[in-house]
Amino acid sequence: LLALLAGATATVALALVFWRSSDWGPEARAPRLPALQPEPAGAGAGAPQAGESAEERLQRLRRPVYPRPPPEPGALGELGRAVSLELDEAGKKLQEDSIQRHQINIYLSDRISLHRRLPERWHPLCKEKKYDYENLPKTSVVIAFYNEAWSTLLRTVYSVLETSPDILLKEIILVDDYSDREHLKEPLENHLSGLHKVRLIRANKREGLVRARLLGASIATGEILTFLDCHCECHEGWLEPLLERIHEEESAVVCPVIDVIDWNTFEYLGNSGEPQIGGFDWRLVFTWHVVPEKEQQRRSSKIDVIRSPTMAGGLFAVNKKYFEYLGSYDTGMEVWGGENLEFSFRIWQCGGSLEIHPCSHVGHVFPKQAPYSRSKALANSVRAAEVWMDEYKEIYYHRNMHARKEPYGDITERQQLRAKLKCKDFGWFLENVYPELHVPEDRPGYFGMLISRGMEEYCFDYNPPSENEITGNQVILYLCHGMGQNQFFEYTSRNEIRYNTRQPEACAAVDVGADHLTMHLCYKNPPENQKFIFKEDGSIFHVQSKKCLQAEPNASNGNPAPLLRTCTNSEYQRWFFKESS
Ligand code: UD2
Ligand code: MN
Numbered sequence: 001l002l003a004l005l006a007g008a009t010a011t012v013a014l015a016l017v018f019w020r021s022s023d024w025g026p027e028a029r030a031p032r033l034p035a036l037q038p039e040p041a042g043a044g045a046g047a048p049q050a051g052e053s054a055e056e057r058l059q060r061l062r063r064p065v066y067p068r069p070p071p072e073p074g075a076l077g078e079l080g081r082a083v084s085l086e087l088d089e090a091g092k093k094l095q096e097d098s099i100q101r102h103q104i105n106i107y108l109s110d111r112i113s114l115h116r117r118l119p120e121r122w123h124p125l126c127k128e129k130k131y132d133y134e135n136l137p138k139t140s141v142v143i144a145f146y147n148e149a150w151s152t153l154l155r156t157v158y159s160v161l162e163t164s165p166d167i168l169l170k171e172i173i174l175v176d177d178y179s180d181r182e183h184l185k186e187p188l189e190n191h192l193s194g195l196h197k198v199r200l201i202r203a204n205k206r207e208g209l210v211r212a213r214l215l216g217a218s219i220a221t222g223e224i225l226t227f228l229d230c231h232c233e234c235h236e237g238w239l240e241p242l243l244e245r246i247h248e249e250e251s252a253v254v255c256p257v258i259d260v261i262d263w264n265t266f267e268y269l270g271n272s273g274e275p276q277i278g279g280f281d282w283r284l285v286f287t288w289h290v291v292p293e294k295e296q297q298r299r300s301s302k303i304d305v306i307r308s309p310t311m312a313g314g315l316f317a318v319n320k321k322y323f324e325y326l327g328s329y330d331t332g333m334e335v336w337g338g339e340n341l342e343f344s345f346r347i348w349q350c351g352g353s354l355e356i357h358p359c360s361h362v363g364h365v366f367p368k369q370a371p372y373s374r375s376k377a378l379a380n381s382v383r384a385a386e387v388w389m390d391e392y393k394e395i396y397y398h399r400n401m402h403a404r405k406e407p408y409g410d411i412t413e414r415q416q417l418r419a420k421l422k423c424k425d426f427g428w429f430l431e432n433v434y435p436e437l438h439v440p441e442d443r444p445g446y447f448g449m450l451i452s453r454g455m456e457e458y459c460f461d462y463n464p465p466s467e468n469e470i471t472g473n474q475v476i477l478y479l480c481h482g483m484g485q486n487q488f489f490e491y492t493s494r495n496e497i498r499y500n501t502r503q504p505e506a507c508a509a510v511d512v513g514a515d516h517l518t519m520h521l522c523y524k525n526p527p528e529n530q531k532f533i534f535k536e537d538g539s540i541f542h543v544q545s546k547k548c549l550q551a552e553p554n555a556s557n558g559n560p561a562p563l564l565r566t567c568t569n570s571e572y573q574r575w576f577f578k579e580s581s
Helices: 002-011 054-062 089-102 124-128 150-163 186-193 208-218 239-248 293-298 320-325 339-349 377-388 390-399 412-420 426-432
Strands: 014-018 139-145 169-176 198-203 224-228 232-234 252-261 277-280 286-289 316-319 353-365 447-452 455-461 476-479 489-491 497-499 506-509 518-521 532-534 540-542 547-556 559-565 575-578
Touching: 124 353, 139 150, 139 208, 139 239, 150 169, 150 186, 150 232, 169 208, 186 198, 198 208, 224 239, 224 320, 239 252, 239 316, 239 353, 316 320, 339 353, 339 377, 339 426, 377 390, 377 412, 390 426, 455 547, 455 559, 476 547
Parallel strands: 139 169, 139 224, 169 198, 252 353
Antiparallel strands: 014 198, 224 316, 232 353, 252 316, 277 286, 447 455, 447 489, 447 575, 455 476, 476 559, 489 497, 497 506, 506 518, 532 540, 540 547, 547 559
């Protein structure tokens, strides 16, 4: 860990540390605070009782750091139920203000118990699992926060304390990433100092989540590091599966299933069905997708770990020594974004494995929208691409105009790390870890904006129905914006017009009897209605209908669109690709 420490403390200064626990040795910069409250009654694994039955023993070993207090009568949001408050105008205003400020309905969160129970949302077999508590490695839970609201932050802390077996939890380390809100200053210190096993440290400048987490890791005493976001709620039994798996396989980095907590109702939306795994698209945006057939076959049980090409980023457990061996994090990454894909690539390419354990569930509040600026994400992603993606980084650059020009700082140290660890190349990763991801060909002259000679300011444009749905809408022509995204297409050697910035990819198709283009999912072997021949003369010939694509100025609700017409020599039937720049 010392290498990690050196890296982290060189860039990060420690402003304040306090904790309260009997078994930690003195630490140079950390004043020990007096105990403010007695030990929680009934907490801890305790000593074995004479004549204890196997069941009693298990109950004892499972005992959390703190027992959960029973709910008040009529408590809101119990068992993860959705809440909608009946409010007068003044109340509504306060609620709206809290959403404005946090992008989470904190007005509601403040009215839900910090100790609320969650519904049972894991696979029924998970409940049957028995753990060898005394031999599992212990963990430090590291939670970095920046300007988080009181109730979401504290609910995270209590949730960890009230679900984690005392015998497995070394400590919770909260890292304040230079927040500027009053409630996170003295009031937070006062509150936490009464809690067993909770430590708070503060960065003395804004470090961003990567260095903030490393700062926490640098003082962690547990054998395992478990990272959480600061607006989580842990499901019963969330910790044991993570620790057990790492105990069994030291180079496994293990994520819980991330259940959604609704930002507006605080409903806990987990389910016991098959979790999804992580991927990415060629803009380097993280995506979720179903477990591929091959991985299903590899697993012998529904509650076996699931290999995942990437992680969402916030929630995972890793052996501390292995984390250090792998090069912890890229400390050149600022604020937010990119570190999750970077770490995922690195884990796989350097010999580890990234897995999701179906028995470990943790809820996470996904905010309405980003609550703080995330403009550094681009440079972070570029660092990841430059260090890990080899020639495949070009596919990314083609789909993100700004990426190629983004200054990304010095990556020498990360490249040296890659060489030192003799990590595999990105082609290996794509072929072996993420074969489901289609790799664009990007042949020169056949990708980018697709433009007709007759209307050169207009580009092929496709707006998918929603974030999660890609198929069904019509392809139109829209003023070229040069930003890629909805105006990025690729013509492939298999005669498809692919919309392949996002995952899953879509292919232009002509429905029976129609004269316009609709986006459908692509196939391994393109069907006839998805085949187009892009000819030397610039015409695009649709094989099935034997017609040509023509730019029609008034085709779709006043928008121009490409439509199928009898082939002619018209400029409106001559097309060319242009790379955005
Ligand atoms: C997701 C991850 C998040 C992180 C991010 C990519 C999940 C559930 N969440 O976005 O952990 O990997 O993708 O970077 O997988 N924070 C700081 N300092 C900062 C910014 C953030 O300490 O400058 C803290 C923040 O308070 C939170 C954590 O880092 O505890 C992650 O930030 P987020 O919750 O805003 O990210 P999220 O969930 O949108
Ligand atoms: Mn988060």
